[in-house]
Amino acid sequence: MSTTNPTHDLACTALSKSFGSVQAVDNVSFDIPPGSFFSILGPSGCGKTTLMRMIAGFENPDHGDIQIKGRSVIRIPPNKRNVKMVFQHLALFPMMNVYDNIAYGLRCVGASRKEIDQKIADVLERVALPDVAKREIHQLSGGQKQRIAIARCMVLNPDVLLLDEPLGALDLKLREAMKIELKLLQHQFNTTFVYITHDQSEALVMSDNVAVMNEGRFEQIGTPQALYHHPASAFVAGFVGDSNRWTGKVIDAGNNNVRLSCDAGFDAQSHTTDTITLSRGDNATVYVRPEHIQVDTQVNADNNNQTDATNALTGHIDSLLFNGANSRVLVRDKAGELIEADVTLTGSSHDPKPGDLVRLSWRSEQALCF
Amino acid sequence: MAGSRAKDAKKLALILLFTPFALWITLLILLPHVGMMVLSLKEKVAPRVYEYGFDNYINFAQEPIYWNTLLRTGSVSLLVTLLALLIGFPVAYYIAKIAGNRTKGALFLLCLIPLWVSDLIRAFGWILLLRETGVISSALQASGLIDTPIEFLYNDATVIMGLVYTVVLFMIVPLVSTLDGMDNEMIEAGYNLGGNGFTVLRRIIIPYAMPGIVAGCIVVFMLSAGSYLTPILLGGKNSSWFTEQIYDQFISRYNWESGAAFGFVLLVFTSLVVWLGLKLSGQTLSSTVAKS
């Protein structure tokens, strides 16, 4: 298994780690091509932090191998690995100023004063903070601290930069701005970033590839689009993006198509992935994203057979969740089930209102069943 | 491989760190106390000839002066503890909750500075104020309130006052840090829910401050029972303080065996009182004094 493949910056093979009876990381394998932005997305406690700490060398895996630029680093202590890490709370040294923080790693390898000066000026330029070298850490804003933490690592030319949810402590506005900035920084340095997060929008916006992790295992690795549109498992479908979900019993299956009798009292037609085989009588769950549900207000109660959609329901709007372009309605169907669907609100009198009778429809290709 | 090496390093660090701790506690605390206990069980029957027995303790029990002094030391110390709490709590509450941010720091510092001044100097100051020729007596004479000088020293009230003075800061400091950690909103919520000043104090503030109160009481009681200078200097040679008896046995009579027995009696007695206090208040040593 452990083939040397220098075309990958980081390769993990069959990594496992347990703490007592808890299997934190369970047989995880992946490799990351050079210069890409790779995210590991998962709920808290899924093992992503343990995985990252193993890559940095703070934890030793029970099994498996970690290779950086094709060389195994399992026996190399953390201070000798060329993997640098941006910590969740950044861990900038408060008793040192910006210059000394960035110089810390360079001094550890015995760089000369001139070299240190040169490199610090250079890296500060690249993170667009050329004048802060003499500042104390507490004088920096949240976003500046973020960039200094990255500069402190990047000045050492790491093979891989690990980022452990560094945006978590920032307020919403700054977080949105930093997402874009991080992506740009990664492009500029052209170094592989491995980014850990529980926030799907961070992962989707920034990454070239995302691994979705749950209970110590990778559920799926793929581009953000692939994860979103073609989730490989129920967990991914539920975790990435919003979904309506209904459980039910399979009443007809075949040819990647399933018909489900939902517990909520209606039948749903859905397609499945190749990896999932469902047969008649199985319990299954169908996932439908709100943006895939079409909402029609021009409807009369007994006549609902006029579109090409394979699934259709009628119900009354329970409430309207206004959020600009991402507005949504909650529709209560006849059986009392609440269904979320995206709507475009223009501010005109044609907009749906609570209490309106609407018709919801979606095509079976847009529903996924596991 | 790397894992087991890291584990070995951790074990080595543990041993290296545990060594000074073990040396300190064993050589300077445990062994001396065991030694003192052994010494207290010895009795000199002839020069350089010793026998083991409980004679030193029997002597102690048979001489009312000794155990009366012990009881007096204990009861006065309890009174001192109570007074220190009653006097100190309002001060601590003022510093922690009422004073503005700037005054708070200044007042706390004012509380701390006398803490670093020797017992001896403080007692000396009281002597200058309270003796027959002292400041207060002279001032009263000068103002015409009294005709003849008054001696304020050498009575129980002065000893108790002096002891309260010496120890009250050790009550205030833990109380301030406990009350400081208390959320103001908790007190406001108490009032908001209809409590009056007294119920808020009794139901919210005091239960919250309990660890600090108990910690302060333990330290104050031990300091008071173990104090030597204040009772002697303010109470005179016949102040009947138990530490004085120990000093007497050890230094004046050179009867170390009996002195060790007395020391052991004091230690057991004070520990018993502290243990009782912890039991009654439902606290433990680690939730009060050992918490920092």
Place this chain on the structure above:
Amino acid sequence: MLRHGYRLYIVLFFVFLAAPLIAAGLFAFNDSLFPVLPWRGFTLDWFFNDTEPKLGMFHDRRLLRGLYYSFVIASFVAMLSVFVGTCNAFLFVRHDFPAKNFFYILMVLPLVIPGVILGISILAMASNIANSVERSMGIDLELLRPGIFLVVLGQFSFITTITSLIITARLKKFDTTMEEAAYNLGASKARVLRTITLPFLRPAMIAGAIVAFLVSFENFNTTLFLVGSEAPLTITMYDRMVKVGSTPVLNAVSFFLMLGSALLALISVLVQRDNKS
């Protein structure tokens, strides 16, 4: 009304706190042979005069020697107790071992043992060892007889608890990811300790050293039993008070000590505050 009463109480309390200190300090400047009223004018003789009967403290050889011994003892106690206190902090914050809670209580215990008992127990043990060594080997272990060494040990035995608590409290606040970050940036374990952890602990170590120094300087109860011919200042002062009675030179020493204590206490507060921001 109640509010004013409360404030008045606080003022009275601080007057009560300050009164004996003011009395002890003020008479150092009274131009009189006795520390009593009436005020006979301002003088610095009790500090600087070099002839009897008003021998100033800076010319009183016994007091100066006491000051010197106190200084030596306090310095040793401060160094030792900060060293062991730092070890203890690492031991109890960073390591897990069986019966840790029990050992922690053992660490705190010396604080609640009366100082007199610490003094006699250490004296008894040291003499016991010295006697048996002398009897069996014929060597007189001068070190274990009352003297500076025993005084240092006796004070160290309970002051270490104080420094341990101060340094432990600070180490608990340390964010260990800071160490991991340094380690990750390529530092060796020793370098991490030297450049990250110890600098973080430094304010607590300085504050601990100052507290240890001051507590040692003012200690009387434990020292009383362990003192040899090299008497520290508090013992010398007590002797003087008992034998000669109160003389203004004792006020001068008191004033000097209060000034020094206040300065050191202020430094320790500043050092701790400095690092909070």
